[in-house]
Amino acid sequence: MSQGFGLSATARLALLQRLSKRREEKGPAPGAARAFRELPGQRDMEMIREAAGALGLENPFFRPHEGIAGATTRIGNREVVNYGSYNYLGLNGDPRVIAAAKAAMDRHGVSASASRMVSGERPVHGELEAAIAAHYGVEAAIAFVSGHATNVTVLGHLMGPRDLIVHDAAIHNSCAEGARLSGARRIAFAHNDWRAAERELAAARRGARRALIVIEGHYSMDGDIPDLPRFVDLARKHDAWLMVDEAHGLGVVGATGQGIHEQWGVAAQDVDIWMGTLSKTLSGCGGYIAGNADLIAWLKHSAPGFVYSVGMAPALAAASLESLRILHAEPERVARLQANAALFLRLAKAAGLDTGTSAGLAIVPVIVGSSVGAARLSQALLEGGINVQPILFPAVPDSSARLRFFLSSEHDDAQIRATVAAVAAAIGGARPAELAT
Incomplete structure (x- = not known):
């Protein structure tokens, strides 16, 4: 993975010091707010939000989709290729x-x-x-x-x-x-x-x-x-x-x-x-x-x-x-889905991406190995017209942080090839021109 998506040990230490200083400046929360802040995981969530803000990362969650979320969707009034939905056979909207x-x-x-x-x-x-x-x-x-x-x-x-x-x-x-x-x-x-x-x-x-x-x-x-x-x-x-x-x-x-x-x-x-x-x-x-x-x-x-x-x-x-x-x-829908997922998996492996143990049936992870890296990669891909959610710590260990691609029967060959090329180019070890052919 390219160094641009991760944080060095020195950078992590500097970030923690900045966040600690911000907390001291804020001072203690009053009354009920203090009690709610003590709920399990609340402090961790606050730290993650602050860290993301300090790194210039947008919250990748709760983004509204403005239409039917299929192989493509509209986010921020812009159509993007979508790998974030469970609409496996394209039946939502049929x-x-x-x-x-x-x-x-x-x-x-x-x-x-x-x-x-x-x-x-x-x-x-x-x-x-x-x-x-x-x-x-x-x-x-x-x-x-x-x-x-x-x-x-x-x-x-x-x-x-x-x-x-x-x-x-x-x-x-x-x-x-x-x-x-x-x-x-x-x-x-x-x-x-x-x-x-x-x-x-x-x-x-x-x-x-x-x-x-x-x-x-x-x-x-x-x-x-x-x-x-x-x-x-x-x-x-x-x-x-x-x-x-x-x-x-x-x-x-x-x-x-x-x-x-x-x-x-x-x-x-x-x-x-x-x-x-x-x-x-x-x-x-x-x-x-x-x-x-x-x-x-x-x-x-x-x-x-x-x-x-x-x-x-x-x-x-x-x-x-x-x-x-x-x-x-219509079992042909299943056949299209499985062919799409198999193509995605084959291209991802050829590009040197870590797809873990995926069987290539509908779900293909790309393991990045850093929560910060996965969040940055997801944001970069969205800016390029591809929606895919990062899976971050604590949902998975930080070393297993990943992007998780949900394939659909409605994705086409060109979308899949362009997506894998974009991911490979973003994290290094890319051969985009070769992958896109």
Whole structure:
């Protein structure tokens, strides 16, 4: 990486000294403000904001997009190539999806206006759940109003203090929060290492009432996938349930986008609990659980995040249902997505960029190795017409700070080649003219 994007040890020390002086000049905050400033992480956030300002870095987060965020988007009244959205198959904005959402609003209004258990149930909710269950070939499914809340409420409710949860160290925050809420014993194993998972299970299973293994079908930070057959065998061997979070897998992994089970040729019924979100390929908002009918019935009548939450907006349920139908009817979208991601990965590797363990299916990181460097690179690319978000410490270790590229079926060859050339040119080791041909 070129020295222009990082900070030397001397520069870091000088920056910290300047920030420390500013804090002294500000003096202590009064009353309630002082109390809020003591909230966990608040001082760190303030230090990061001040450091960014001192370095002339804009906040890369919360930038408003002024239209549909697909392969391109409008930021600051300017069209840019977009790698910051989960619109993997370009279905958010598809006229058929919009028409389905509008029809649901015409019929039911904007909100379900109540918990589904009491007065918030609408026909489209059941239709969506039946379609999700059919997708996996399992008995039933349940849709929640939030993807994050799906994992929190299901894990927190399903498992208890006498139970064991063994999970991938790279599991999503929602799974980690749900596991913590459950009170179960929690053990993380090294990312994507099924052997490490087996060692942990073998050591801890005997003392637990129930055991659950939690993995993702497509990891959002690294873009890699697990060895699903190994985890299925592991669950059976140790009398554990297996839960797979397919938030970034549905519509992305497998020849026709069915998911990680299609990729490995595993029967979907061999996974006990399928979790997914509606906000990515399915262009809605919310989450789902699919699996055994007894499990789903129990969740519908007892999961706090379902029973005590308003029902999903009918328009969002209808949009996700229509998106699922299009996914099944038009597998060529998946083929385009995977071809685009494979091209991006191949060009990035050829340019000497560090793409980690990405499988090149939709998510390709470019590891920069410095949070300051990643933020500067993201800003430089945006100025050049490319939107890609940096992932910074503490979300990842500073040495793993990166740009994370989300590919879409709607990106074209020229956009991808120009993007990789721009990234390579910005961080050194570039051969832009060669990459762009």
